[in-house]
Amino acid sequence: MRREIAFVRLSEIAPAEIADHMSDLRVAEHMPLLTLGWDEAAAARFVAMKEACWARDGLGHWAFLADGRYVGWGGFQREGDEWDFGLVLRPDAFGLGRLIARKAIDFAVADARIPFVTFLLPPSRKNLGALNKLGAYQVGEIEYDGATFLKYRLETE
Numbered sequence: 001m002r003r004e005i006a007f008v009r010l011s012e013i014a015p016a017e018i019a020d021h022m023s024d025l026r027v028a029e030h031m032p033l034l035t036l037g038w039d040e041a042a043a044a045r046f047v048a049m050k051e052a053c054w055a056r057d058g059l060g061h062w063a064f065l066a067d068g069r070y071v072g073w074g075g076f077q078r079e080g081d082e083w084d085f086g087l088v089l090r091p092d093a094f095g096l097g098r099l100i101a102r103k104a105i106d107f108a109v110a111d112a113r114i115p116f117v118t119f120l121l122p123p124s125r126k127n128l129g130a131l132n133k134l135g136a137y138q139v140g141e142i143e144y145d146g147a148t149f150l151k152y153r154l155e156t157e
Contacts, residue, residue, distance in 0.1 A: 003096065005103055007062035010050050013070050015043035018063075021072065022046075026091040029124070053077055059113070061086070064093075064100050071096060075104060076114065083108070084118045098130050105134060109156045116156055120149040128152075 010018070021027065022038040038046075050073075053060035061075040071093035076083045085108070087101055108114040119136060121128070128150075136154040143149075 003066045003099065004068070005096070005100055006065040006068075007075070007103070007107075008065060009054070010047045010061060010063045010073055013047075013063045013073075015040040015047065017070055018043040018046065018073070021070075021088075021090050024091055027088065059083075059111075064089070064096075066093060066096055072100075074100070076108065076117070079118070082116070082118045083114045084120060086120075101130065101134070105154065105156070111156075114156050117154045119152040119154070120144065121152065122147065122149060125150070 019038040019040050019042060022043065050061045057078045059076050059078070061073055061077060063070055064072045064074065070090075072087065072089035074085070074087035074089075076085055078084075085101075085104060087097055087104075089097055089100070105117065108117050117136075118139075119131060120142070121131075123141075131152050131154075134154055136152040139151050139153045141148055142151050
């Protein structure tokens with residue numbers, strides 16, 4: 001079945017829906033920096049932080065919709081001179097990751113500001129075939145806020 005994927009601003013999603021998503025233990029399993037106990041206030045602070053990235057950089061994280069239903073969030077966040085891509089899906093939408101990532105990477109390829117994309121993944125992520133299929137390659141490991149991440153890079157030019 002063909003899914004209609006749309007990217008909208010996180011501010012269009014109810015904070016309660018984001019809080020519910022980010023409180024799911026299956027989501028936290030691969031997010032070492034995620035703190036549990038999200039409520040609507042925490043979700044509203046998160047959205048405000050992501051909206052500030054849009055104001056500062058002209059790009060940021062979106063909410064992802066599949067057939068009009070919120071299935072997760074992610075997008076591009078400027079980290080120094082790099083654009084890092086993140087993707088955090090609801091457990092019932094894990095199978096949409098490749099489709100959503102492909103649409104986002106197509107966006108990056110068309111955007112002159114993004115000569116390459118980086119991906120930071122926790123070492124707990126073992127299935128990295130999708131990154132390889134995109135053409136990304138590992139450039140090393142980095143420490144970020146006390147957690148270790150595998151760093152990948154994908155050229156977009």
